[in-house]
Amino acid sequence: MSYRIPFDRVNWITSSFLIGTALIAIVGAPIYLYHFGINWFQFSMFFFYLCATMMSITVGYHRLFSHLSFKAKWPVKLFTLIFGACAFENSCLDWSSDHRRHHKHVDHDGDPYDISKGFFWAHMGWLLFKLNPEPPMDNVNDLRKDKLVMWQYKYVHWIGLVVGLILPAILGYAYNSFMGLVPWQGALGGFLIAGVTRIVIAQHCTFFINSLCHTIGRRPYSTKHSARDSAIMAFLTFGEGYHNYHHEFQHDYRNGVKPWQWDPSKWTIWTLSKLGLVEGLRRVPDSKILLAEMHEARRRAVLQLEELKNAGPGVAQRATDALHEITEKLTANYHELEKAVADRVQLSKEVLNQWQSETRALVRQLGRIPRGLTA
Ligand SMILES: [Zn+2]
Ligand SMILES: [Zn+2]
Known part of the structure; x- marks a missing residue:
């Protein structure tokens, strides 16, 4: 059996980025850790960046902008748009357009990450190859009216580069200088651990929602689509693993709807509502x-x-x-x-x-x- 890679459709920039960052994370980060280890500052920075990036995708890109499951004041929008850019998963406008199309055409041709085309396609194949034809972004006109969304759309790669990669390096450099340690080691650590490795982990956790959450788990709410509920996936995806519920009731701000289900994104939105930063939380009766x-x-x-x-x-x-x-x-x-x-x-x-x-x-x-x- 032979399989021909459709080179004419390869999305070279995205493919190089995804493969290059993965190689740096798999090879570069362990070499750095072997030689220099990790201090509490580098670990805290990695942890903060991972949580901020993932939450910006789940709370911001997904539940707020794609599904309008609650309303947010500008500080929440700004935070999630900045750290969402640091995930290098494209702009919020592009992401929401793809995601709304995923829900509308789930498991069928119009679904950009259609699981029926295989696990790898749903996970990242759809990013490595250009969709043919490129779908029109005609389903996000509401988001185009939002000035912050459009600002992020224009500068998304610059924001990601400066805040997601350069800033951790600067902070690592500054910490080591302040502590009398070797500054370039701190800068390299910040870039490799809180920067590149964190990007790779956050991206694959998001990709899991499109691949594993349509493959493993139970379907207690509907079998009309492939989306599944899985506690393990919920743990890896900051609460997005209750995907069967989510596909059935996509406008609910909760994915793990039961009180015992692991959904830190839901808890964050609820806490923000108590602080007056978000409102109008939508719940299915x-x-x-x-x-x-x-x-x-x-x-x-x-x-x-x-x-x-x-x-x-x-x-x-x-x-x-x-x-x-x-x-x-x-x-x-x-x-x-x-x-x-x-x-x-x-x-x-x-x-x-x-x-x-x-x-x-x-x-x-x-x-x-x-x-x-x-x-
Ligand atoms: Zn889905
Ligand atoms: Zn969704």
């Missing part, structure tokens, strides 16, 4: 979320029952009966909640919690019935 969960649980139960029936005679009667009972309960609960939501009945937290626990228990029972079980 609990009843609607539960309705989606019930719908999905019921769909699985019906499918499993069909499978068992199609297995023909000899199928264990007890399993069929149990599955029948679960399906009926899920269907009855689903229709009852559906009616309450349609009639706009205000359901108390207790009632919703009760339904939630019952749905979860039924889903657990469902998982215990082996598929295609025969007597």
Whole structure:
């Protein structure tokens, strides 16, 4: 089998940057660490830059600008636009345009990082090769009215270079000079660790959302798309790993909607709202979320029952009966909640919690019935 790389479509600048920075991070950073080690200042700078960059992508580029899931005052916009530029993931305007297209055409041709074209394509292949034809940026006219967004659009690479690479080097130089250490070692450390290595880590964590979050995990809210919920991915992506929920309810400022789910981006937005820096946080009502969960649980139960029936005679009667009972309960609960939501009945937290626990228990029972079980 031979595979020809379409050289005529290679995006040389982006490809060189992605491969070059990865090589520096994999080879250069370990050599530096071997020779000079790392002090608390270099580590703190790396940690701050990683959090600031990732949060600017998740809170700013993604939830604020792409999905308008809350409104922010200018300091939050400015911070996320500056540190978003330091991720070297293009301008907020370009990023949002691609991302809105991803949601609109998910898993299909119009989706720039369409997972059906393969894991590598969704992860970074779509950046290494030019899209043909280049999609028009006709879905971000609202963002074009924002002066800060347009300022960042114009100077994004300069901002990234100065704040994301030169500044950590200057800070490393200044710290070492102040402490009586070798200044150029501090500058090189700042550039390699808080600069390049941090860029590579932040970029691949973002890319994971488009690749792994469409590959591993559960789909408790919908199977209409490939997006999945995964706690491990949530940990690696500052809360974006609850991607099945996010694709189902994209305007909710939360991705990890349950209180126990790891979503530092949600906690940051909530904290900023208490400080008066953001407002208008959009939330999907609990009843609607539960309705989606019930719908999905019921769909699985019906499918499993069909499978068992199609297995023909000899199928264990007890399993069929149990599955029948679960399906009926899920269907009855689903229709009852559906009616309450349609009639706009205000359901108390207790009632919703009760339904939630019952749905979860039924889903657990469902998982215990082996598929295609025969007597
Ligand atoms: Zn997605
Ligand atoms: Zn999104």
